[in-house]
Amino acid sequence: MTHPEAAAFALDALDTDEVTEFERHLESCPACEDELEGLQVAAAALAFVVELPVPRPELRSRVVDTGAPVVALRRRLRPRLAPAAAALAACAAIVLAIGPSRDGGSIGGMDRFDARGSKATLLVGEAGEAVLVARRLPPPPAGMVYEVWVTAGGGAARPAGELHGSLAVLTRQVPRGATVAVSAEPFGGSPRPTGPLVLQATTT
Amino acid sequence: MATVTDFLRGPTDSQTASRRDLGHLSDEALLALVSRGDHAALGELYDRYGRVGYGLALRIVRDRALAEDAVQEGFLAVWRSAGTFLAQHGKPSTWILTLIHRRAVDLVRREERRRADPIDELAQPTGDATDEEAWLRAQRQVVQEALRKLPDEQREAIELAYYGGFTQSELAERLGQPLGTIKSRMFAGLRRLRELLAEAGLDVDAP
Numbered sequence: 001m002t003h004p005e006a007a008a009f010a011l012d013a014l015d016t017d018e019v020t021e022f023e024r025h026l027e028s029c030p031a032c033e034d035e036l037e038g039l040q041v042a043a044a045a046l047a048f049v050v051e052l053p054v055p056r057p058e059l060r061s062r063v064v065d066t067g068a069p070v071v072a073l074r075r076r077l078r079p080r081l082a083p084a085a086a087a088l089a090a091c092a093a094i095v096l097a098i099g100p101s102r103d104g105g106s107i108g109g110m111d112r113f114d115a116r117g118s119k120a121t122l123l124v125g126e127a128g129e130a131v132l133v134a135r136r137l138p139p140p141p142a143g144m145v146y147e148v149w150v151t152a153g154g155g156a157a158r159p160a161g162e163l164h165g166s167l168a169v170l171t172r173q174v175p176r177g178a179t180v181a182v183s184a185e186p187f188g189g190s191p192r193p194t195g196p197l198v199l200q201a202t203t204t
Numbered sequence: 205m206a207t208v209t210d211f212l213r214g215p216t217d218s219q220t221a222s223r224r225d226l227g228h229l230s231d232e233a234l235l236a237l238v239s240r241g242d243h244a245a246l247g248e249l250y251d252r253y254g255r256v257g258y259g260l261a262l263r264i265v266r267d268r269a270l271a272e273d274a275v276q277e278g279f280l281a282v283w284r285s286a287g288t289f290l291a292q293h294g295k296p297s298t299w300i301l302t303l304i305h306r307r308a309v310d311l312v313r314r315e316e317r318r319r320a321d322p323i324d325e326l327a328q329p330t331g332d333a334t335d336e337e338a339w340l341r342a343q344r345q346v347v348q349e350a351l352r353k354l355p356d357e358q359r360e361a362i363e364l365a366y367y368g369g370f371t372q373s374e375l376a377e378r379l380g381q382p383l384g385t386i387k388s389r390m391f392a393g394l395r396r397l398r399e400l401l402a403e404a405g406l407d408v409d410a411p
Contacts, residue, residue, distance in 0.1 A: 008365065013375065048343040050256075053262065
């Protein structure tokens with residue numbers, strides 16, 4: 001016997017408490033689970049009856065960016081010193097420690113990669129030691145931290161430290177061509193990414 | 205497969221090419237790619253269901269910005285849970301539209317923006333039909349026809365719940381009926397709708 005709430009659930013017509021209760025029921029009721037699938041197909045079919053105005057083209061990029069606002073890190077060719085300094089103001093102490101350089105795409109001997117729109121800057125030293133500055137990220141959700149990942153040579157993403165404020169000193173080397181990513185993880189970090197990527201950048 | 209760099213370059217030749225390639229993939233295959241972090245596959249799923257999802261969200265929230273939020277949040281949920289969903293063997297299009305619907309209903313309940321007049325407009329043909337793809341028009345026709353075959357009170361309960369974002373308790377109050385009656389109307393109606401759609405051979409997946 002199917003639970004009487006199954007149709008209301010498929011139509012999203014339950015309030016929060018009723019949803020919780022029905023989901024609990026669902027876990028122990030294969031009959032409801034089977035029935036629900038068909039009811040959900042019928043409910044979703046109702047979507048095809050509405051007017052279909054064409055969404056703004058921006059929505060597509062919002063959706064695709066949603067998954068991971070991916071930013072391109074590009075070797076900085078002709079940095080202008082003033083904006084560069086302003087961009088790095090968020091981590092003034094580090095800039096001073098590394099020392100700004102007039103020399104093209106590097107700071108203190110580290111190669112500098114910049115995202116368009118200054119969302120992120122990655123500094124990579126000769127031995128692959130790296131510092132990531134991620135700007136404009138919202139604070140992580142409560143109980144979460146931003147963990148940094150390095151993926152190199154087609155391998156799995158490996159943990160490389162956490163962002164503190166907008167800054168992470170990576171605990172793992174970043175070889176040329178590697179991808180550096182950031183995801184929100186439960187406090188204490190995870191052995192591999194479980195949260196959505198909030199930033200992903202390649203160093204090509 | 206499109207790389208991060210391809211994606212960032214915007215609609216270049218290489219991305220157009222990769223989109224064309226993805227067009228041959230099933231929704232399930234696209235979800236498998238999405239679960240591995242493939243943005244181009246997410247884009248392809250958007251191209252298939254984004255417009256329907258947007259129309260649905262707009263119908264519910266009646267506000268362009270809120271509708272866009274619902275679509276974006278729905279696809280964010282797709283991005284996050286594609287792997288989990290694949291393990292459950294459901295129908296991708298149903299799942300995607302369900303996620304967007306849920307977000308839109310959440311938004312409209314939060315905003316108290318909901319409007320109560322969905323019924324009359326529903327059967328109206330949609331604005332400019334010429335720019336719609338044939339499969340969308342065909343889908344609409346089948347679903348409209350099936351809806352028309354439902355008893356009025358069942359159709360009313362279903363439409364108010366699905367397009368109006370009302371909870372069953374709100375519907376009971378609004379329609380002056382016992383909650384049990386509303387539940388049975390929705391249940392009987394949705395079940396019948398499912399049968400009618402199956403008889404009509406409806407497939408809500410994009411071709």
